[in-house]
Amino acid sequence: MTAGAERALRIAMPWLAMAVFLIVWELACIVFDIAEIILPRPSRVFEVMVLRWDILIDFCLQTLWTTAAGFLLAIAGGLVLGLAIGASPFVYSGLYPLLIAFNAIPKVAIVPILMIWVGVGATPAVITAFVISFFPIVVNVATGLATIEPEMRDVLRSLGATRREILTKVGIPRAMPYLFASLKVAITLAFIGSVISETVGGNRGVGFLMLSAGARNDAPTTFAGLFAIAVMGVLMYALCALVEKRMTRWAFRGELIA
Amino acid sequence: MTAGTGEPPLVDLRQVSLTYRLGKEETLALADATLGITRGEFIAVVGPSGCGKSTLMKLVTGLLPPTSGEVRVRGEKVVRPIRGVGMAFQNPTLMPWRTTRDNILLPLEIVEPHKHQFRRRRAEYAARADSLLASVGLGGFGDKYPWQLSGGMQQRSNLCRALIHEPEIMMLDEPFGALDAFTREELWGIMQQLWLERRFTAVLVTHDLREAVYLADTVYVMSRRPGRIVMAKAVDIPRPRTLETTFEPHFVDIVHELRERIHQEHA
Ligand SMILES: Nc1ncnc2c1ncn2[C@@H]1O[C@H](COP(=O)(O)OP(=O)(O)O)[C@@H](O)[C@H]1O
Numbered sequence A: 001m002t003a004g005a006e007r008a009l010r011i012a013m014p015w016l017a018m019a020v021f022l023i024v025w026e027l028a029c030i031v032f033d034i035a036e037i038i039l040p041r042p043s044r045v046f047e048v049m050v051l052r053w054d055i056l057i058d059f060c061l062q063t064l065w066t067t068a069a070g071f072l073l074a075i076a077g078g079l080v081l082g083l084a085i086g087a088s089p090f091v092y093s094g095l096y097p098l099l100i101a102f103n104a105i106p107k108v109a110i111v112p113i114l115m116i117w118v119g120v121g122a123t124p125a126v127i128t129a130f131v132i133s134f135f136p137i138v139v140n141v142a143t144g145l146a147t148i149e150p151e152m153r154d155v156l157r158s159l160g161a162t163r164r165e166i167l168t169k170v171g172i173p174r175a176m177p178y179l180f181a182s183l184k185v186a187i188t189l190a191f192i193g194s195v196i197s198e199t200v201g202g203n204r205g206v207g208f209l210m211l212s213a214g215a216r217n218d219a220p221t222t223f224a225g226l227f228a229i230a231v232m233g234v235l236m237y238a239l240c241a242l243v244e245k246r247m248t249r250w251a252f253r254g255e256l257i258a
Numbered sequence B: 001m002t003a004g005t006g007e008p009p010l011v012d013l014r015q016v017s018l019t020y021r022l023g024k025e026e027t028l029a030l031a032d033a034t035l036g037i038t039r040g041e042f043i044a045v046v047g048p049s050g051c052g053k054s055t056l057m058k059l060v061t062g063l064l065p066p067t068s069g070e071v072r073v074r075g076e077k078v079v080r081p082i083r084g085v086g087m088a089f090q091n092p093t094l095m096p097w098r099t100t101r102d103n104i105l106l107p108l109e110i111v112e113p114h115k116h117q118f119r120r121r122r123a124e125y126a127a128r129a130d131s132l133l134a135s136v137g138l139g140g141f142g143d144k145y146p147w148q149l150s151g152g153m154q155q156r157s158n159l160c161r162a163l164i165h166e167p168e169i170m171m172l173d174e175p176f177g178a179l180d181a182f183t184r185e186e187l188w189g190i191m192q193q194l195w196l197e198r199r200f201t202a203v204l205v206t207h208d209l210r211e212a213v214y215l216a217d218t219v220y221v222m223s224r225r226p227g228r229i230v231m232a233k234a235v236d237i238p239r240p241r242t243l244e245t246t247f248e249p250h251f252v253d254i255v256h257e258l259r260e261r262i263h264q265e266h267a
């Protein structure tokens, strides 16, 4: 096989794998005569997706913006808190245990509380997305700061750099690849957060669509929602991975960038 | 300072001791170090690894406060990191997100009076960085990132960064330790050249005795931990010294004398 063909095959592999998966699924449904209400055939799911395209798009966009809003809030908040924790031992010892404890709470548990406070709809979705994706950003940014080489710090201190200068000249640039690395994880979590919130207390969005279709025993629509979630999840992940590569060229030593 | 005692030392350590505390564990790293460095002098500190050489360096620059004793620089007691020191470590610690030129410019962004003129005089400073790079044989490499340079080239850039703000005092902690023998010997020559041009006061920590004798006016030998200064040897070899010099009997004798003294430490 030539190098070009090998590369083409490698790029095609994920698509081939997916196609095989769908075909096996389709055939299994036919061969074992599985009822549509239990497991609809993929072709049927696609059919429903096309049929209910307008509502699907509408609800996807809803989920997308609550996810994005929660995610952006998490970046802002996570960056600030991560810098504070990484830069100050006092903030670190005060807040870190609290954060760990907070992170240990299953976030689904807070959605009902949020509903008491802010009602159903988009707001609890944004807040859940924020709360759930916040933690990895904080931890990563703080780690980036805390792992500045002691020699680098000594060089700056002996030049007479203030704490603020050390933070802006080394701390923040160093924390950036850690921040961008956490985004891939965080966006996935934010997405989970908003879908969960829609499922528990939403009136729109993909989570709500799935829940209400499930209640009507409309399995194809439920699965259509699931497919939409998978596609959006992959797209958002890919976007964050792209941003990470673009923004932190130096952290990859330029090698990975073609 | 009274006249008649000659020029007072620029750096003056009096019975300086340092104990590291980690929880309950205490490590006496340096004991009763007393030494003076006059302005423009190049000293080297040699000794077994772990004897407190790096510690001594941090004490001189005020990065660590002494547990007892006193460090004075320009006659003033050191209580915080002193300003305007150039530092170079074994690990070049260049910032990978900056180009080599921007790395070298770093001290000018921090040290007064350059800090306030930095934006205005940026072009001039960049030219200064480039000519410094050229003087260590790295002309035209300013736009490269540190990770595009070899270890030896990174270490040269590191020296440029330590020198750009024309510091009065240079602290060199095994800066050539990680390099191959050829690169190392070449950098000795470059280091000497820079010192002859600028006459900064330099403290070089090394475990390479030839390097110490090649570069220094005075070589201090430290004992095993807790480190004490057990010998001070003046190197009366005229400059500029060359690699040829290192094979001359007098040079070899001095190296042998130092080696003997260090071997006693291991006995
Ligand atoms: N931050 C620290 N905390 C505790 N012990 C230290 C610390 N730094 C150095 N030491 C100890 O002090 C001794 C001297 O260290 P150092 O000055 O780095 O030695 P050298 O540079 O001569 O190899 C060593 O035994 C080392 O283990």
Ligand SMILES: [Mg+2]
Binding pocket: B053, B054, B055, B173
């Ligand atoms: Mg050392």
